[in-house]
Amino acid sequence: MNLPSHLTIENSHLMIGGCDTVQLAFTHGTPLYVTDEIRIRENFRGYLTAMSGYYPKIRVLYAAKANGNLSIMKILAQEGAGADVFSSGELHLALLSGMKPEHLLFNGSSKTEADHRLAIEKGVRVSLDSLDELAQIDRIAGEAGKIVEVSFRVNPALDVPTHPKIATGLATSKFGIPAAEITDAYAAALACKHVIPVGIHCHIGSQILEVEPFAKEAQVMMEVVEELHRMGVKFKFVDLGGGLGVAYDHNGPDAPTFSAYAGAVMPVCTSVLGRLGISPEIWIEPGRSMVCDSTLLLTKVNSVKKAHKSFVNVDAGFNLLIRPAMYDSYHEVLIANRADEKPAGTYTVTGPICETGDILAHDRQLPAVMAGDLVAVLDAGAYGYSMASQYNGRGRCGEVLVKQGKAELMRRAETLDDLMAALITPSWLQ
DSSP: OOOTTEEEEEEEEEETEEEHHHHHHHHHHHHEEEEEEHHHHHHHHHHHHHTTTOOOOOOEEGGGGGGOHHHHHHHHHHHHOOEESHHHHHHHHHEEETOOOGGGOOOOOOHHHHHHHHHHHHHHHEESHHHHHHHHHHHHHHHHHHOOEEEEEEEEOOOOOOOGGGGSSSSTOOEEGGGGHHHHHHHHTTSSSSEEEEEEOOOOOOSSSSSHHHHHHHHHHHHHHHHHHHTTOOOOOOEEEOHHHEEEOOOOOOOOOOOHHHHHHHHHHHHHHHTTTTOOOOEEEOHHHHGGGGGEEEEEEEEEEEEEEEEEEOOTTTTTTOOHHOOOOOEEEEEEGTTTOOOOOOEEEEEEESSOOOEEEEEEEEEETTTTOOOOSOOOOSSSSOOOOOOGGOOOOOEEEEEETTEEEEOOOHHHHHHHHTTTGGGGGG
């Protein structure tokens, strides 16, 4: 297996960020998420450097849904990132992390009145998804005596090479306004008293491993920008949406580089902006490619069972990492306490959840696995903890941040008391 540079093997133990995963598991228990701070900073700078080579006004908005841990948000805030937020909770976390309100965009196809009021109160721009939402936010802004800056989300009707559940720019998607109808939406916004359209937004999907779809998206977006510019829209930003996918299979093809992404989208944008004589900021919203490879999920082997195949039963299941069960997603796994041993058999890694689909890894070549071994699930930083649950009455695990040999908790594991904390017994059951 080809390990990324921030993962190494020393004395047969898997290391991350200069820390021994075996020692981390011993100190903090398992299951355990472990995140390398330096890797996150490297990924952020990779995007910013690549895109700034074409155009000076670049803003990287982290997709907070990928991993909303406050420490991770603080790391990115220190780097100058903004955030794409999808709820009042994510908006609150972004502001708490130190991100500036003007560097946030509140997205979503079904926002509540409370969401709109919070965005207006905090001075956060809103990406509108319908004419109904436009009318609602204009009314709410008027009641608050404020003007709110908005964009609309465009649906470009692009078919992209990814799982259909995370393809968000299809013509059939719930997100956005069709590109052919977007001028009517902006005309309606220009007529509003308490709304000013200052941007445009698009997102075609997640886990895309080719750059051509992003280039096509940019072409559609810039055609719309040109038409809207002629209508009188004064653009402050053009938001191209999500970033690159991740190569989860470490023996397969690599994902496109940050430079390849920038080379596909930026010439399309700069050509049109130069011709129009305008210079709005170019925004992107990477999430997965920002944090995915920064993080491992460590899980202890409870038992090994030989049935129709050899099962490795571990203490982490789809309550902590739902991607394999939900999307049939692939994650590399290795035995962290014997990371340099050669394979001795084929094993399927399964969790403790009462579901047949609770399988983290099918049919993997691993050393002879024994109870007490430590399994590391790679590339678990995106949509891992953020999609975790308390299913089967299991608390969510702790999270540790590592940096150049230092390690500290950034979220403790939940206890039985946490599972019961929000429960209230109706009077007739007491």
